Amino acid sequence: MTTQPAAGASRLKEQGMSVTLPTQEKIVFSQVDKLFASPSKTGDQVRALVGLDLTVHKSEIVSIVGPTGCGKSTALNMVAGFDAPTNGSLRLDGKAIVKPGPDRAVVFQQAALFPWMNVLENITFGIKSRGVAKEQYMASAEKLIRAVGLNGFEKHFPYQISGGMQQRVQIARALISNPEVLLMDEPFGALDYQTRILMQQLLLELWREFKPTILFITHDVTEAIYISDRVIVMGARPGRVKLEVAVEEPKPRSLDFLTSELFTGLEHQILETVQHEATASHAAH
Amino acid sequence: MVVTNVVKQQAPVGVDAETSKPFPSVAISLISLGAIMAVWFVVTNTGILGPKQLPTPQALVSRFLELIKDGYQGSSLMGHITTSLTRTLSGFVIGSVVGIVVGLVAGYNRVISAALSPIMSFIRPIPPIAFIPMAVLYFGLGETGKVILIAVTSFNYTVVNAQSGAAGVPIAYRRAAATLGVSKTQEFFKVIVPAALPSIFTGLKTALALSWAVVVAAELVGAQKGLGFLINQAALFFDIPTVFIGIILIGIIGLLLNLALSLLEKKLVHWRGRG
Ligand SMILES: Nc1ncnc2c1ncn2[C@@H]1O[C@H](COP(=O)(O)OP(=O)(O)OP(=O)(O)O)[C@@H](O)[C@H]1O
Ligand SMILES: [Mg+2]
Numbered sequence: 001m002t003t004q005p006a007a008g009a010s011r012l013k014e015q016g017m018s019v020t021l022p023t024q025e026k027i028v029f030s031q032v033d034k035l036f037a038s039p040s041k042t043g044d045q046v047r048a049l050v051g052l053d054l055t056v057h058k059s060e061i062v063s064i065v066g067p068t069g070c071g072k073s074t075a076l077n078m079v080a081g082f083d084a085p086t087n088g089s090l091r092l093d094g095k096a097i098v099k100p101g102p103d104r105a106v107v108f109q110q111a112a113l114f115p116w117m118n119v120l121e122n123i124t125f126g127i128k129s130r131g132v133a134k135e136q137y138m139a140s141a142e143k144l145i146r147a148v149g150l151n152g153f154e155k156h157f158p159y160q161i162s163g164g165m166q167q168r169v170q171i172a173r174a175l176i177s178n179p180e181v182l183l184m185d186e187p188f189g190a191l192d193y194q195t196r197i198l199m200q201q202l203l204l205e206l207w208r209e210f211k212p213t214i215l216f217i218t219h220d221v222t223e224a225i226y227i228s229d230r231v232i233v234m235g236a237r238p239g240r241v242k243l244e245v246a247v248e249e250p251k252p253r254s255l256d257f258l259t260s261e262l263f264t265g266l267e268h269q270i271l272e273t274v275q276h277e278a279t280a281s282h283a284a285h
Numbered sequence: 286m287v288v289t290n291v292v293k294q295q296a297p298v299g300v301d302a303e304t305s306k307p308f309p310s311v312a313i314s315l316i317s318l319g320a321i322m323a324v325w326f327v328v329t330n331t332g333i334l335g336p337k338q339l340p341t342p343q344a345l346v347s348r349f350l351e352l353i354k355d356g357y358q359g360s361s362l363m364g365h366i367t368t369s370l371t372r373t374l375s376g377f378v379i380g381s382v383v384g385i386v387v388g389l390v391a392g393y394n395r396v397i398s399a400a401l402s403p404i405m406s407f408i409r410p411i412p413p414i415a416f417i418p419m420a421v422l423y424f425g426l427g428e429t430g431k432v433i434l435i436a437v438t439s440f441n442y443t444v445v446n447a448q449s450g451a452a453g454v455p456i457a458y459r460r461a462a463a464t465l466g467v468s469k470t471q472e473f474f475k476v477i478v479p480a481a482l483p484s485i486f487t488g489l490k491t492a493l494a495l496s497w498a499v500v501v502a503a504e505l506v507g508a509q510k511g512l513g514f515l516i517n518q519a520a521l522f523f524d525i526p527t528v529f530i531g532i533i534l535i536g537i538i539g540l541l542l543n544l545a546l547s548l549l550e551k552k553l554v555h556w557r558g559r560g
Contacts, residue, residue, distance in 0.1 A: 080460070080464060081463070081464075082460055100460065100464045101463075101466055102464065102465060102466035105464060108457055108460075112457045112458070112460075112461045113461075114458065114461070114475075114476065115556035116479040116480075116482075116554075116556055125465060125467070125475065126465025126466055126467055129465075129466075129467045129468060129471040129475070130467075157555075157556055158556075158559075159556055173465070177465070177466070
C-alpha cells in the first residue's frame with residue numbers, strides 16, 4: 001500500500017525548505033582547513049583547523065567551546081572576514097566571504113572600543129561614516145543605548161566606564177547597523193560572574209528583538225548552554241567538531257533553567273567531552 | 286542595574302599620594318634648588334671662585350636688569366628671544382607638519398613605507414648640527430637657511446614617530462573599523478591618526494627640543510640677532526654674566542616649550558594609557 005498523502009507532504013516540505021522554514025542556512029563551513037605559517041622558520045605549519053564542518057542557521061545562537069588553541073577564534077575570524085580558509089569552503093548566505101563588513105558585526109573580548117571616542121561616538125562611528133542620515137542613526141543610537149542600559153553615559157569615554165559597560169557599548173555598536181550575523185569571541189570573558197549573567201540575559205533580550213544569527217565563543221560551558229540553541233565542542237590539534245548538542249529550551253530562558261535537569265544533563269555531557277579534549281591537547285604538548 | 290557603577294576617574298598616579306606625604310616632591314625640588322643657590326652665593330662671594338670663572342648671583346641680576354633696559358648689541362633682550370623663537374617655531378611647524386603627514390601616510394601605506402625607509406634610516410642617525418655648513422652653503426647666512434635647517438631637523442624626528450605610530454595601530458582597532466564598514470579615508474582620519482597621536486607627540490617633543498638646540502647652534506655661525514648670537518658674542522668679549530644669562534634663558538625657554546607641548550598632549554591625548 002502506498003502512503004500517498006505522506007509522500008506528498010514530504011515533497012512539499014522539501015520544496016518549501018529553502019525559502020520558508022526558519023532553518024535557512026546562514027553560515028556554512030564545509031571541510032575548512034586553516035593552516036598558519038610556522039612561527040619558527042624550520043617548524044611545521046600550524047594546523048589550526050582541519051576539515052571543519054559546521055552550519056549555523058538563520059537566527060540561531062550557536063556557541064563553540066573547547067580547549068585553548070583549538071581554533072575557535074580562527075573559525076570566527078574567518079566568518080568575520082579577517083582571515084581566509086586555506087582549503088574548503090566557507091559561505092555566508094551561499095556566497096564566499098571576501099572581506100569584513102557591517103553585515104557581520106563583531107564583539108571582541110576587550111580593548112576594541114576607540115578610546116578617543118566617547119560612548120555615543122563609538123556606537124555611531126560606523127553607521128555615521130557609511131552616510132546614514134543623522135536623525136536616523138541618532139534615533140537608533142538612543143533606542144539601543146536605552147536597550148543596553150547606558151543612558152546617561154553617552155558622553156563618557158571608555159576609560160571612564162566599567163568593563164561590563166564597555167561590553168554593552170560594543171554590543172550597541174554591533175547592533176546599530178542591524179547586522180544579520182553577530183560574532184562574539186569570549187565577549188564576557190573578562191567580566192565577573194554577576195555581570196556576566198546580566199549580560200547573557202541582555203543578549204537574549206536583544207536577540208528576541210533583532211533576531212540576529214549569533215556565533216558565540218566561550219570557555220564557560222554554563223554560559224554556552226544558557227544562551228545557545230546549539231553548543232559545539234571542538235577538539236584540539238587539529239581543531240574540529242567533537243560534539244554537538246542541541247539545547248531544546250525555548251528562549252527567553254529564566255534563571256531556573258540553570259538548575260533544571262535538562263541543563264545539568266547537558267552540562268555533564270559537554271563537560272565530559274571538554275575535559276577529555278583538554279587532557280588530550282595537554283598531552284600533545 | 287546592580288553592577289554598573291562607573292569607574293571613578295583616577296587621579297594621575299602620584300598626585301593623591303603626594304599631598305599626604307610629609308615631604309611632597311615639589312618641596313624637595315625647591316629645597317634642592319635653594320641649596321644650589323646658597324652654595325653658589327657662598328662660593329662666589331667668599332672668593333673661592335673668581336668672577337672670571339663664575340659670576341655672583343647679584344652680578345647676574347644686575348646685568349640682567351641692564352640687558353632688559355639697554356638690550357644687547359643693537360637689539361632688546363626680548364628682540365633676541367623672539368628672533369630665536371620665531372626661527373625655531375617656523376621651522377618646527379613646517380618640518381613637523383610635513384613630517385607627520387609623510388610619516389602617517391608611510392605608516393599606513395606599505396609601498397610608500399618601503400620606498401621611504403632606506404632614505405630615512407640613512408638620514409636619521411646624522412646629528413642635525415652636521416647639516417649646518419650645508420645649509421649655509423646652499424642658503425647662505427640668512428633666515429632661510431636657519432629655518433630650513435630647523436624644518437629638516439623637525440621633519441626627521443616627527444616622520445619616524447608618526448610612521449611607527451600609524452604602522453603600530455593595534456589590529457583590534459583596524460578590525461573593528463573594518464567590520465563597521467568604515468571607508469579607507471575614514472579609517473585613516475578617525476582611527477589611524479588618533480591612534481598614532483601618542484607616538485606623534487613623542488616625536489614632536491624630541492623635534493622641538495632639538496630645534497631649539499639647533500637654532501642656538503645655527504646662530505653661533507653668522508647671525509646678528511638671537512640668543513645663540515648673544516652668548517657667542519658675549520663670550521668673545523669675556524662678558525661672563527651675559528653668557529650665563531643667555532644660557533639660563535635658553536634653558537628656561539626650552540623648558541616652557543616642552544611644557545606647552547605637554548599641556549597640548551594632555552588635552553588631545555587624554556585617553557593615553559587608558560585604552
Ligand atoms: N596568526 C597566526 N599565526 C600562527 N599561528 C596561529 C595564528 N593564529 C592562531 N594560530 C594558532 O592556531 C591555533 C588556534 O588558535 P585560536 O586563536 O583560534 O585558538 P582559540 O581556540 O581561539 O584559543 P583560545 O581559547 O585560547 O582563545 C593555535 O595553535 C594558535 O597558536
Ligand atoms: Mg580565541
